[in-house]
Amino acid sequence: MIGGHDQLELAPWIKRFPGEQGTSTIVFPHAGGAAAAYRSFASALSDRGVDTFVVQYPQRGERLAHPAAETVADLAADMLGALDWAQLGPLRLFGHCMGALVGFEFTRLAAQRGVTVRELWASASQAPSTVEGSRPVPTSDRELLADIVDLGGTDARLLEDEDFLELLLPAVRADYQAFNRYSCGRDIRVDADIHVLGGQADHRVDQDLLRQWEIHTDAAFTFTMFDGGHFYLDDHLDEVAELVSCT
Template sequence: MTFQDLVTMPSTFPSWIKLIPGRGAGPSAGAIVVFPHAGAAAASYRVLAAALAAGADTYIVQYPQRADRLSEPAHETVHDLAVGLFEAGPWASVAPLQLFGHSMGAVVAFEFARVAEEHGVAVRKLWASAGPPPCVVADMPELPTSDDEVLAELADLGGTDPELLADEEFAELLTTAMRADYRAFNRYDPSPEVCIGADIHVLGGRDDHRIATEVLRLWENHTAGAFDLSLHDGGHFYVYEHVETIAAQVNADV
């Protein structure tokens, strides 16, 4: 990290980066950073973050166009989103980092890792959960962005209470956030060879109809470190059914 980096790095985290203080008995060994899936607010990951905090301080990032960042402009690309998240906080002061991202959040976390490593901030491991590896992005169809298409997508993905989707006000907020994220993903154009130095541990649901196990294995192409894969029972949002197990996996590395 250069002197200029230290001069420009903020000294405190903004309020939209949510901290759940660690409850570990020993001295801090870094921090865990959680990256939500497309359309989700940080609050969706409070339960997982609370479980992760048994091992270390845990931060949940908030993307623009939702919750306390509702009025902020949408991000142009996934990479731009990751840059903004990195520049928002003094990550070097809480490193080394473990990054946990679910679905699109896995890709945001990967880009965050790239930016962090470029700035000399240590990333110990990326936990990529149910997300597409960068090498397959070019061959993926564009994600939907109209209101009706986004609502249909949410219903297909699962993980959202159907009664909430039927609420017009809630549905409008959710589609606004998801549209912003999907547009950013549609503009994401990584090199198939892009790589990070940190280890990558991929997690997935055995019954996930959105991303196959053989696709998850392709994340191995994107690390110069160690690679591992763990599967759990469940679909695309299996993570909500295995909070304690997943937290134990991550915290075993803290």
């Protein structure tokens, strides 16, 4: 049972979906993504007994007025400092796209602070050591909008709403700038298991970029592909939730 976990004092920007399973799961959204976008996935995990927490990055939702993080590592430190995660025992992390990099840095920082991360699920994300050599992602309004359309995953009708874009673009820009500043050597490894997931038709993150996650763990590594593109998760919520909850 959850027991003392019910007494946790959560920041208003950490959304909890209670479950009874021993290993708590933290979900890290993609670049520009809000916690609300992962409500269905978190509910699917919770339905399988997984105590699930979805975090919110600055510049959106309840954190609209919070200053943007300069780096991915800063984002990870922000998430780690938001709660005494050690109370929950060993953790499981799930991150989509940039969220997997935030999870990776969270894992590194957690080890220094006595917080155990047992597993990192890296979804539709290139391996940490491949980012620095990649083409920078765009940061101007016009290029950002084109990139969002190219990736999919956002309702096209919303992208025609000026008020929505006024909220969305600063959040995406903040995350993209943090992504562009990210670097990680091939020798950087964590003790957590790394499980990589991806979409067969993802034209942004190919299988080679996904498979290179293996060099970043001293523990187990698995690799699973699904039909679909960069946001394959939207079409495979139950399958992925079942896979994550069974480990």
